[in-house]
Amino acid sequence: MNTSNGQSHPEYRHLLGIEGMTATEITALLDLGDRYLQHYRDDAQIPKVLKDRTQINLFFEDSTRTRTSFELAGKRLGLNVINMSVASSSIKKGETLIDTAMTLNAMRPSALVVRHNASGAAALLSQKVSCSVINAGDGSHEHPTQALLDALTIRRRKGRIEGLRVAICGDILHSRVARSNIHLLNTMGSRVRLVAPPTLMPPFIENLGVDVHHDMREGIKDVDIVMMLRLQKERMQGAFVPSTREYFRYYGLDADKLAHAKPDALIMHPGPMNRGVEIDTVIADDIDRSAIQEQVEAGVAIRMACLDALCTGSLENTA
């Protein structure tokens, strides 16, 4: 695992971001996630490896999907899971973050799962607690478990990650999912393209080793994977695109644009989807092409893997 500065942490204690993780570390987590996924697909008994330990989900931002996924992952491993939602109105009182974290830490949990609307919040919090911190999304910075679950989904469907052409499309500027996926896919040897209107493309993003496209048909030409992102209106200050109508016309995924990708290209979306804004309903629901439901399933498995690896320190032996 890595700390915020991207250096390996000797104790592999926290999962704050993908940046700085090695391919070996990522593969180990994917392998473990894969085993857990197969376990519950087979309806097999899952060993409660973290029985009687405590996981606290500390969410400063509204979330149903991610929180539920982490909750289920913890429970399947035998963890006692406690959910804390801090009202968004009190986030501005910055003391809340550190004070809350220290209070919770004193209750001696094994893992603290944190979501916050400020980039770097999980890293800050990790400096103040003695338990493991898992970043469940910090501002526009990283969302490491999303990238890991995407990678697991891709690996199961395509048999590999290396050498695939992946297009990440949509609101890259505000997206922590995009950043985590860029780091992960580059580390694992994929070729990453970004597709977005220029106003939603972060400056100097090409320095991260990606190809930048503003024409979606060109951008998704011959790709193996099309990852769509949600238009994050809640993070936008001012108008970045003139209308959702125009956005859908040029950057929404429809059958016509999808025809440019490989015939067996996989469609992914981290959810929740804005149907008719970034993705056409028919495509989102096409079970042959869309891996969106599998992503949700892989999410629980990969979060089990992360909790397991961090709380037991098992990843140390693999890296």
Next chain:
Amino acid sequence: MNAQARTAYINARLIDPVAQTVSDGALLTVGDKIWAVGPDAFDASDKDGTTIVDCQGKCLAPGFIDMQVFLGESLETTSRAAAAGGVTTIVIQPDTSPMLDQVSIVDYISRQAIDAPINAHPMAAATKSLEGQEMTEIGRLQEAGAVAFTDGRKAIQHPQVMRRLLTYATAYDALIVQHAEEPDLAEHGVMNEGEVSTRLGLPGIPAEAEVIMIERDMHLVAMTGARYHAALVTTAKGVAAIRKAKQQGLNVTCGTAPAYFALNELAVEDYRTFARLSPPLRTEEDRRAVVEGLADGTIDVVVSAHDPHTEDEKRLPFSLAEPGVVGLETLLPMGMELVNGGHLTLPQFVASLTSTPASLLGLPGGRLEKGAPADLVIFDPTIAHRIDASSFASGAKNSCFDARPAEGRVLQTIVGGTEIYRAESWQS
């Protein structure tokens, strides 16, 4: 103090910022004024009743004049921090509480400053309530002691307001000081816009925010002929715009702070809020341009931009933390990095902190000459040490230079002939 008290500073390396010279000699003060300077300033055979300070070959310069100090702490605490940094005059920014936009408040601060151990002068608000709409009473505020006019951390955004302000200021020969950052472009930004901000997922402020504001203002300065000063220039483009304006003969000056010539945007990696500044730290190319600007005289003054904040205001997620760093006590060692690195001469650096701000603000200090105030600093230009924020006299410790290896240290600070600071190690 005794108006006739005589102090002789002997065996000194005299740094003369006006003549731009370094020479061995002595300096004699009588009361609160400099009486004589030079090799023959003091006749050792006539030392009756004269206090002798042996400078042991260390540097003796006019006390530093810091044009930009935010009064986040009491005047007393700020004065102690200033004294420890060799600063004998501070210029207080107007965004105090209550803010310095009215004659009565500026007058009050000016009077309070009389009792402070150092010299403190208010820079008054340029617009009422710092709202950027209506200009303040520039004439009366100047009479009450305001040395210049600024909206502090806020840019004077409205072009018509700026035009009127500059036009009106010419009647009083008043200096208008601008926070040169286009607010709309800077809005919501918390660091330099670039690869680092993209990786950290933090909203950025493009370098263009600075140069757009400077270039707009240059046109207004050309129109009005007013005296204009950009408080902090931090980008290569900003430096180039000021350089060009000076070549055109405009009445323009500018300043910068050590953070902008000693650090770049990489200092905020790991979301280090102690390196969050306004304007933000820029790229390495920008940093080098700032150094070059100081070397060729495009940048006239160095300020500390001293801005104390408590731990609570800094130990936050980056975008929620207050910008600003303390700087009074690191001015000299940071400047000596440039001098010892061969970028600036010692008198050049000293001028940026003494004679140049003094003439911009119409202050009597900043000179080593007969009749000038006996505001002095003795410093060791090369002694190696490590910056230790915990040892600062300032209450707030939010330095972006903590633990940095440094050279140069203030040994003794004198205001009006009276010693107000002495380093523990210094026995003169």
